Amino acid sequence: MLILALDTTTRPGSAALWHRDRLVEVREGDPDRTHAERLPADLVALLTTHAHTLADVDIFAVVSGPGGFTGLRVGIATIQGLALVGHRPVFAASTLLLLALAAKDKGIEASAGQEGKGEDTRGQHDSSECFVGAWMHAARREVFTALYKPVDEVQAPELAGLGAEDIIAARVGLVTLDDAAVDAPEAVAARWHARHPSARLSVMGDAVSDFADPLRARFGNAVSLCSPPPLAGVLARLAAALPDVTVSPHAIVPTYVRRPDAELARDRALSRPRSDREWVGG
Structure with missing residues (x-):
């Protein structure tokens, strides 16, 4: 099975190739040139x-x-066009889920490394739950976020009624705790801490270096902050693990979280009093 994966959610983005049972190559893009x-x-x-x-x-x-x-629109349109021409299915997953999955895998690798060195990690976090989160730049001094709980297994009946994204998450051992959102970093950190005050967090995303303080202020040493790998590689691996969750090209649904500026401007204009609008004619 040959999988071609694309991420255009950040300026450089990335592309990856998966063949048979391995990740062949991941390439980051040139941030000085547009995706188009x-x-x-x-x-x-x-x-x-x-x-x-x-x-x-x-x-x-x-x-x-x-x-x-x-x-985002350029990337989705590119993949849709290629898949339509080739009569191929498409696998899609959100940036936030991929960041959480990468954070989960990094935590597993770290634990395995400690055990390999003869360190006993049992019981270290028995008194608190461990969650993984996404922390991504959203401009306007805001972040795109989501929070997940790693689980060993999700039973089939528990998948009933879930959306496509939550089904993908559950299939790889993640249960959504805090849905995708966009907000000020301080507001998100406060919300997470109010709901899970004793939790330990592993948070990954391109905003961890710029907006770490709100998380550290709330969770202290209980939060681990990680820079993300190129997400096309994470996506390719996930698509290879779940080839039965593909969709037709036209069925891809963009995950915006924040509404486009044009829509917000239109709504503001429509909400103004009638006398404040510009009218043509009588």
């Missing part, structure tokens, strides 16, 4: 490097957001 300038050439170049063409791809995968509005 680089696509689909970046994807074709990645395939060509490994002696493949677009016709060889079995599953196309794309990060569905949130992220920069223009880049």
Whole structure:
């Protein structure tokens, strides 16, 4: 199975290629060029490097957001177009879920490393729950966030009634605690702490370096902050694990979290008193 994965939710973005049972390569994009300038050439170049063409791809995968509005739309449209032409299915997952999954995997690797060194990690966190969260730049001094609880297994009956994103999360051992949101970092940290005051957190995202203080102020040493890997690689691995969760290209639903500025401006204009609007004619 050949999977071509794309992330355009950040300025550089990334692309990844999965073949059979391994991640072949992950490439970060050039942040000095727009996604529209680089696509689909970046994807074709990645395939060509490994002696493949677009016709060889079995599953196309794309990060569905949130992220920069223009880049997100360009990425989704690119994958939709390629999948439609090739009559291939598409796998989509949100930026926030991928960050949480990467944070969860990093925590597992860290625990395995400690055990490999002969350190006894049992009982270290018995008195508190361990959660993973996403912490992503959203501009306007706000962050896109979500919080998840890692679990060993989710029984099939518990999946009934869940949306596609929550089903994907549950299938990889994550249960949503705090839905995708956009807010000031201080507000999110306060909300998380109010709901889970004794929790230990592993938080990942491109905003952890700029907006760490609110989390540290609330959780102290109980929060671990991690910079994210290129998300196309995380996406490709997830698509390979869940090939039965693909959809047709037209069924991809962008995860904006925040409404587009144009819609907000329109609503503000419509909410103004009738006398304050500009009218043409009588």
